[in-house]
Amino acid sequence: MGFFENTLFPPSSEDKFALLARLWNLCDDFRSHEAEYDGAAYLAYYGQQCSHAGHDEEHILVSTHHDICELATQILQGASREDIICRLSLKYPDLGGEMDLDRTVRLNNSVDLAARLVSMVNVGVPCCTAGRGGEPLIWAQGPLNEFLRAHFNQPSQDKTHVKLDFSFKGRNLERLGRIRVDWTSKLEDHLLLTDDSERRVAIFHHASFLKCQQSSACSTLPSEIVEETLRTIALLFPQSEKRTVKWFRKKCTRYPHLDSHLIKCGGLRPNDRQIEKFRFWRDRLIILKEAFDEKTKPSTFSQLWYDRRxxxxxxxxxxxxxxxxxxxxxxxxxxxxxxxxxxxxxxxxxx
The missing domain is CATH 1.20.5 (Single alpha-helices involved in coiled-coils or other helix-helix interfaces)
Known part of the structure; x- marks a missing residue:
């Protein structure tokens, strides 16, 4: 990986394979895993994050893909934020005064960028995070995996019971529930329902990234979150449902950066569709299902025809x-x- 004159230009084909291998912590080259994972969707996210963080040279210090990979490796190996900052600061001279303060900010922004790239969680200060959504998470100290475990490890205490019947799927959210599906690259926004001018639900579509994390020995994400997120995808986008597959392929035509493997996560058996089987995403599933049921009372002949629950x-x-x-x-x-x-x-x- 070469040096790119103070900016992170789009990586070459060879660099893309190397980036995916390093950032996803694969034991060999990504080319041997192309059938298992869709790397294009993640690389689009990578490009967006680097472009946003590096559009102003005052934001970050890292300037090559190699720099990003070095930081990512330290994070994946469980190094604390303090140690990572210390190592990175050795690569850049201490200029003192106001310049030193600016250097500290850029050091932290560089580490946050690497943290977002290995976790797909919106870590960092607002000015350096790309895309819309909720407030970013501030990782202040310790290893990233411990910080994310503490953030996500808040299982629902809600005892509300809803029935996750087979009509509760992605294409029906739009067709019957009048809830628009918005695709997100921020894991913490998954299944978040918003209600402004129109109802929308965010779906984290990076199934390839999740599957890779599932098999990784040093993922920054809690394994329970990864596993349950994949199950919510299987719940809403059953692989064996031909109409869902056809619907999703149309979405891929409209949104070319969608992870094509989202529709390859299998399906859930009736026993696995019980709301009690979900811990971390349970509250959002309940809210989404209640909104779906509320809006699916047929009011037009089209809705009456399609509503076959x-x-x-x-x-x-x-x-x-x-x-x-x-x-x-x-x-x-x-x-x-x-x-x-x-x-x-x-x-x-x-x-």
Whole structure:
């Protein structure tokens, strides 16, 4: 990896493979894992983060992809923030005075950038984080994995019971629930429902990244969070559901940076769809399901046609509609026949 004159230019093809291997902590080159993971989606995120953090030279000190990888390796190996800052500061001279204060800020921003890249969590001060969403997380001390475990390790205490039936899936959120699916690269925003001008739910789409973390021996993310996030993806985007696959492929056409492996996370058996099976994302699932149920009372013929959650009710309604249509049709036919007979009675020579 070469030096790029104080800015992180888009990496070359070879650099991309090396970046993915280092940042995802793969034991060998990424090329041997291309069938397992979609690296393009993550590289788009990498480019966005580097571009935003490095658009102003006063934000960060690191200037090469190699610098980023060095910081990432230290984070993945469990080094504390204090140790990482100390090592990085040795690479840059202490200028003293106000310049020294500026150097400290840029040192911290550089470490935060690397932290975001290895965790896909919005770590750092607001001016240096890319994209919209909630407030970034401030990692102040200790190893990143301990900080993230403390942040995420707050299981729900909500005992509300909701039924996660098979109609509760991504395509139905939009089609029936009128809840727009927004794709996010911030893990902490996953399943977050917002209600401003329109209802939207954020879905963390980087399934390849999660699968890699699942098999990594030194992931910065708690294994329970990784596993449960993948299960929520399988819940909302079942791999065996052809209509969901077709719907998602259309989304990929519209949003080319989506992780194509999101639709390759399997599905959940009925027993695994119980809300009690979810701990960390349970509150957001409950809120999302309640919003979905609230908005899915059919009000148009299109919604009545697609809403097949209650098959008996659906078939009874449409049989009744069919009978009504046929009754009206045959009534019109009989009226026309009657009118023709009356006409012929008074005009026997006509026609």
């Amino acid at each position: 209650n098959r008996l009710q659906w078939s009874t309604f449409w049989v009744a509609i069919l009978v009504l249509i046929l009754t009206v049709f045959f009534g019109i036919v009989q009226s026309i026949e009657g009118a023709l007979q009356v006409y012929k009675t008074y005009h026997p020579t006509a026609g």
